[in-house]
Amino acid sequence: xxxxxxxxxxxxxxxxxxxxxxxxxxxxxxxxxxxxxxxxxxxxxxxxxxxxxxxxxxxxxxxxxxxxxxxxxxxxxxxxxxxxxxxxxxxxxxxxxxxxxxxxxxxxxxxxxxxxxxxxxxxxxxxxxxxxxxxxxxxxxxxxxxxxxxxxxxxxxxxxxxxxxxxxxxxxxxxxxxxxxxxxxxxxxxx
Numbered sequence: 001x002x003x004x005x006x007x008x009x010x011x012x013x014x015x016x017x018x019x020x021x022x023x024x025x026x027x028x029x030x031x032x033x034x035x036x037x038x039x040x041x042x043x044x045x046x047x048x049x050x051x052x053x054x055x056x057x058x059x060x061x062x063x064x065x066x067x068x069x070x071x072x073x074x075x076x077x078x079x080x081x082x083x084x085x086x087x088x089x090x091x092x093x094x095x096x097x098x099x100x101x102x103x104x105x106x107x108x109x110x111x112x113x114x115x116x117x118x119x120x121x122x123x124x125x126x127x128x129x130x131x132x133x134x135x136x137x138x139x140x141x142x143x144x145x146x147x148x149x150x151x152x153x154x155x156x157x158x159x160x161x162x163x164x165x166x167x168x169x170x171x172x173x174x175x176x177x178x179x180x181x182x183x184x185x186x187x188x189x190x191x
Contacts, residue, residue: 015148033144059127066124069117082106 012034055063068074085106089097099105 011152015152018148018151030144033141033148036141036145055127059123062120062123063127065117066121069121082110 016034085099086103089099089103090101
């Protein structure tokens with residue numbers, strides 16, 4: 001008889017041996033999985049809420065700006081503004097346009113917009129890359145734990161099948177012995 005805690009420690013050390021066989025080393029993520037396996041913890045959690053909680057106001061704002069800057073609403077708004085600017089300066093303010101053709105002020109505004117929008121989009125992309133890295137680590141630990149659980153279940157099923165087959169062989173041997181006894185008792189009665 002082995003207590004549950006000792007059994008858990010034995011399983012954990014066996015799993016550590018399997019990881020060492022497969023990979024040759026144990027990373028920090030592997031150690032976390034082993035600890036969760038030993039403590040019977042669940043690794044699954046909602047990463048979106050975890051990552052959203054850690055964002056600062058500026059980061060949330062840059063994500064919203066980048067999301068808007070990459071949408072059809074922005075493109076439609078942008079082209080509408082440019083067309084309205086050109087129409088106003090060309091048709092309505094013919095005598096005294098505030099930005100005459102070749103629209104140097106419009107060009108300056110668009111350049112400033114691009115200069116501000118590019119770093120904001122880069123900040124958002126950097127955060128997305130960080131989210132992807134965290135997600136990949138999370139998926140790796142979840143998959144590793146699932147694989148280890150499956151291996152453990154396979155070992156248990158194999159052990160049960162082995163025990164089952166040995167019992168079947170034992171029962172079959174008993175049946176053969178009984179059949180031989182019946183045959184020998186019939187031969188004695190006839191003879």
